Amino acid sequence: MGLGYRLFIRPIIAIQDSEKAHIRSVKSLRLLSSNFVTRSLLSLFYKPKKSLAHRVFDMDYDHPFGLAAGMDKKGEAINGWQSIGLSFAEIGGITMLEQIGNPKPRMFRSAKHKALVNRMGFNNPGSENMQNTLKVHYSRFGKPRIPIWVNLGKSKLTDNNDAHTDYSTTLKRLWQYADSFVINVSSPNTPNLRDLQGEDELRKIISSCMKVNAEQALEHESKHKPILVKVAPDMSFEQLEQIVTVAIDTGCSGIVATNTTVSRNEEFEGDTKLAEVGGMSGRPLKDKSTEFIKHIYRFTDGKFPIVGVGGIMNAEDAWEKITAGASLIQAYSGFVFEGPSLSKQIVNGLHKKLRQHNLTNINDAVGLAHRSE
Numbered sequence: 001m002g003l004g005y006r007l008f009i010r011p012i013i014a015i016q017d018s019e020k021a022h023i024r025s026v027k028s029l030r031l032l033s034s035n036f037v038t039r040s041l042l043s044l045f046y047k048p049k050k051s052l053a054h055r056v057f058d059m060d061y062d063h064p065f066g067l068a069a070g071m072d073k074k075g076e077a078i079n080g081w082q083s084i085g086l087s088f089a090e091i092g093g094i095t096m097l098e099q100i101g102n103p104k105p106r107m108f109r110s111a112k113h114k115a116l117v118n119r120m121g122f123n124n125p126g127s128e129n130m131q132n133t134l135k136v137h138y139s140r141f142g143k144p145r146i147p148i149w150v151n152l153g154k155s156k157l158t159d160n161n162d163a164h165t166d167y168s169t170t171l172k173r174l175w176q177y178a179d180s181f182v183i184n185v186s187s188p189n190t191p192n193l194r195d196l197q198g199e200d201e202l203r204k205i206i207s208s209c210m211k212v213n214a215e216q217a218l219e220h221e222s223k224h225k226p227i228l229v230k231v232a233p234d235m236s237f238e239q240l241e242q243i244v245t246v247a248i249d250t251g252c253s254g255i256v257a258t259n260t261t262v263s264r265n266e267e268f269e270g271d272t273k274l275a276e277v278g279g280m281s282g283r284p285l286k287d288k289s290t291e292f293i294k295h296i297y298r299f300t301d302g303k304f305p306i307v308g309v310g311g312i313m314n315a316e317d318a319w320e321k322i323t324a325g326a327s328l329i330q331a332y333s334g335f336v337f338e339g340p341s342l343s344k345q346i347v348n349g350l351h352k353k354l355r356q357h358n359l360t361n362i363n364d365a366v367g368l369a370h371r372s373e
Contacts, residue, residue: 013336018107018116022336026072029080029340039083046340047085048347052354052362054087056305056327057180057226057253059147061087063347064322064362068309068330069093069151069182069230073124075133082146085343089146090330093153093184094174096166098126102189108273114313114337115285118260119189119278122153127170134177147179151230152209156190163196164208171209171227175216180225183209183252186232186259188279194232199242202229206250226253228307233258233288237295244296244304254305254327255296258289282333286311290324294369297325302367313338315349322350323368 013021032038052063066088067081075091082089101123108117125133138144150170158166171181183205185196196202209227217224229247231240244255260279268274268284289310296306308326312318313334321329334342350362359365 017105018109019104021109022071022107026077029084030077033077033079033083039079042080042083042340043085046344047083048344050347050351052347052350054327054362058223059179059226061147061328063087063350064326064328065318065343065346066090066146066149066328066330067335068332069149069184070118070120071332071335073120075130075137075148078137078144078148079141082144084340085347087146088149088179088328089144090149090151090182092124092130092151093122093187094124094127094130094150094170095122095153095155095158096127096169097155097157098129099123099156106278108276108278109336110271110273110282111337113268113271113274113282113284114333115274115280115282116333116336117274117276117278117280119276121156121189122187124153127173131173131177134174138177148177149180149182150174150178151182151184153184153187154190154193154196160192160195160201163201164205167205168208168212172212172216175213175225176220178225180228180253181209181213182228182230182256184230184259186230188232188234188260188262194234197232197235197239197243199246202243202246203250206247206252210251228252228254228256230256230259231292233261233285233292233310234263240292240295241299244299248300248304254307256307256309256330257292257296257326258285258310261285261288281310282337283311283313286313286317286320290320293321293324293326297367297370302370312346313342315346315353318346318350319353319365322362322365325367325370327363327366 054061069090072091102121106119152167154163154166260281293308305327307328308321309330312331
């Protein structure tokens with residue numbers, strides 16, 4: 001099915017406006033997963049038959065591969081993501097207030113470099129509407145079989161001094177429906193958002209979210225939900241260490257590395273799509289995100305879980321991220337260029353890698369590259 005996607009579907013997508021193609025793809029998946037018969041067919045074609053059982057953040061995952069934020073901003077294709085075999089899905093980013101995002105065009109695709117550039121600006125229905133959407137979905141279909149994560153962003157109208165309230169309000173509204181939360185202070189497409197990666201600002205945001213997390217856990221007689229921080233790749237290792245230290249000190253469960261990059265290498269000169277202003281994801285981000293994963297793993301002695309994202313297009317890329325130190329991995333651009341069979345390709349490929357290295361458990365592969373140095 002992967003070959004069919006590349007030969008027939010991807011060329012059709014390639015001639016469409018990037019954002020329109022994105023919207024149509026997610027809506028198609030939503031429709032295809034709206035009833036039992038078509039969900040079963042999706043699973044038959046795309047869901048991995050093998051398991052790589054993995055326990056992270058005190059939750060069970062069928063394997064380490066999930067959906068990155070940005071693909072399903074409205075949480076409308078939850079059934080679809082689990083039907084094509086993902087082990088978890090991160091929806092959003094969701095902000096406290098509904099917002100339309102930046103002016104169009106704002107998403108660009110480079111097939112040559114397998115890269116995307118976006119300056120979406122957290123276009124999303126807002127936390128109150130998202131709460132209603134998830135409530136209706138859970139009422140109709142029940143709790144999803146896979147963990148659902150929510151990416152938390154800041155509303156453009158909210159001043160940075162009040163960012164902590166924006167993030168924690170969204171967390172409170174969506175607490176019942178999410179299994180984990182990711183604090184996104186690293187998107188390059190909201191003015192001054194990355195300023196919130198500063199030590200004092202970040203500590204204030206996390207502390208506010210932790211307070212709400214504890215209150216909701218007490219109210220619902222449940223466990224605290226994992227809260228992670230997503231970092232940008234456009235910073236020094238010293239800045240990265242500062243963010244990781246704050247995350248650990250404030251009780252976060254892990255780090256997501258990394259968000260999109262605003263930097264461009266000389267090799268992209270002449271590619272008008274990649275010259276657009278915005279965050280770049282896909283193949284060009286792969287090595288940079290892996291460097292950050294390696295550094296975080298070394299800095300924390302492998303004791304602080306990392307979710308690796310950036311440029312994963314195949315099982316080799318997935319293995320690289322895991323052996324660098326990622327306990328879980330995610331993709332977004334990979335689905336654009338490789339299609340819905342990506343999960344099966346990666347899980348099957350990881351099985352082969354484990355056999356080649358005489359390992360019996362995917363957890364044994366986490367950080368393996370450091371043990372062979």
